[in-house]
Amino acid sequence: MTDRIKIKSIAPSFAQTETEAPPQKKRSFPWPIVLVVLIVVGAFVAFKYVPTQITYEGGETNTASNTSNRSNATNESNVDEVLPYRDIELQRAQESAKSVLAEFAELQDQVEAEQLGLKQNRITYDEIINAANQADASFARREYELAINQYRDATTRLREYVYAQESAFEDAFETGYNALVNRDLNLARESLNRAQEIKPNDQSMSHVMVRLEKLPKVNSLIREAERAKIREEFEQAELLLSQAREVDPETQEIDERIRELQQIQRDADYMLVLTKAHAALADNDLELAKSQFESALRMRPGEPAATTGLNEVVNRLGNTTIGQWKEDAERFERDGDLRSAMQAYAEVLKIDGNLQFALEGYERTQTTIRIFSSMDRILADPDMLSSNEEFEAAQLTLKDAREHETADLSYLAKVNRLEDLIRVASKPLPIVLVSDNEMEVRLATVGDLGPFDRKELKLRPGRYLLTGSGNGCRDVRKTIVVAEGMDPIAIVCNEPI
DSSP states (O other): OOOOOBOOOOOOOOOOOOOOOOOOOOOOOOHHHHHHHHHHHHHHHHHHHGGGGOBOSSSOOSSHHHHHHHHHHHHHHHHHOOOGGGOHHHHHHHHHHHHHHHHHHHHHHHHHHHTTTHHHHHHHHHHHHHHHHHHHHHHHTTOHHHHHHHHHHHHHHHHHHHHHHHHHHHHHHHHHHHHHHTTOHHHHHHHHHHHHHHOTTOTTHHHHHHHHHHHHHHHHHHHHHHHHHHTTOHHHHHHHHHHHHHHOTTOTTHHHHHHHHHHHHHHHHHHHHHHHHHHHHHTTOHHHHHHHHHHHHHHSTTOHHHHHHHHHHHHHTGGGHHHHHHHHHHHHHHTTOHHHHHHHHHHHHHHOTTOHHHHHHHHHHHHHHHHHHHHHHHHHOGGGGGSHHHHHHHHHHHHHHHHOOOOOTTHHHHHHHHHHHHHHHTSOEEEEEEOOSSSEEEETTTEEEESOSEEEEEEOSEEEEEEEEETTEEEEEEEEEEOTTOOOEEOOOOSBO
16 A cells, blocks of 8 residues: 655745736726636646655655655565465475475485585585575566476586585595505595595594594504514514504504514524524534424424435434434324324335334324314314214214324313313203294204294204294394303394385
């Protein structure tokens, strides 16, 4: 509603005052003509002056143009005041916009939450948001088709923006991580910092950034270790590598470097012993040479250089050779150095292949090695005895071990441990299984158990595979270890499909 305007006319008066004149005879005056002239002059004056004297009450503006603007603004406001549920066209436009704006809103939330690339691309992102705001404006003007197209264009641009930033992040992260693994500090720092700028809120960056901070220290320690290695200070080199591993346990190749150092040290120790042995042989100190060659063979059983040297010592010992080999073989056997014992018996057989003590000793040590290997395998993984085949094989191993005789002092203790283990493994223990009465349950080495709510079984201690299958559910596989006092085992559908 336009403001009311009061117009106050201040048109001048057209009355005239005549000067007095000497009295004279009055003449008739043409009043009709004068009246017409007054009307014309009055209309001219009112048209020219009255509009400039318009005034507004109550703080109204004093120009006609302002009044027009207020009227136009009021009309625009009335256009904006749309009742959406009474306007079918607006309802349809809103439905079309929803599907487009849903993706836009999701992408916008991701960008804002992750601050995805905003540090470097704020202008580009703001332009996309402005494009969406322009679509809002078109929608408000009821230009629905234009608005929907603008929404789609803004969503496409935002999707491309997110894809570009995600791709840039992945490239920078992958490059930085590979450089971190290869201990390339400059490239790792440059690439990972770039990745962090793209995704400053990404939690996955925290771990690699911590490793990046440690990399200079790790590189320094590894360089010092290499210098120590060149100086043949192997223990110092290994200590420095161990310190580097403590700084960052995930650094690759440290364990391999340490193993390499240890092997170098073992090689150096072996060569030192072998050198002493040959030096003693050159001095004809046969007992010392024999002792050093035997030490070398204990370090590297069957090594040709040490074996050849020991044979040379034995040959020089003349008639005492077989007796000495026999003594050595028996000592090796008592000490548990079974392969050296076999080698010693074999050397005797090379001299005389019919000597009974050498034949028996060679076969005995060979059998002892085989039984030791079987017992070690069982003792290292006692849960395997849940298998009927493994349990029967373990019983046969125990039987062979009890019947076998050897001079190895550690043999009897290991046999007793195996016997105790088999005794425990032979006593079934109660276990309880619970299910949902829908899954088909199967227990390896036992068979199908069918569906059930609760089932009690007695099983030998050890490892079992428990599986369950049912309609609409991903198969369930569980490896259980039966032990005394264990809690009920549940096998139910955890992943519907």
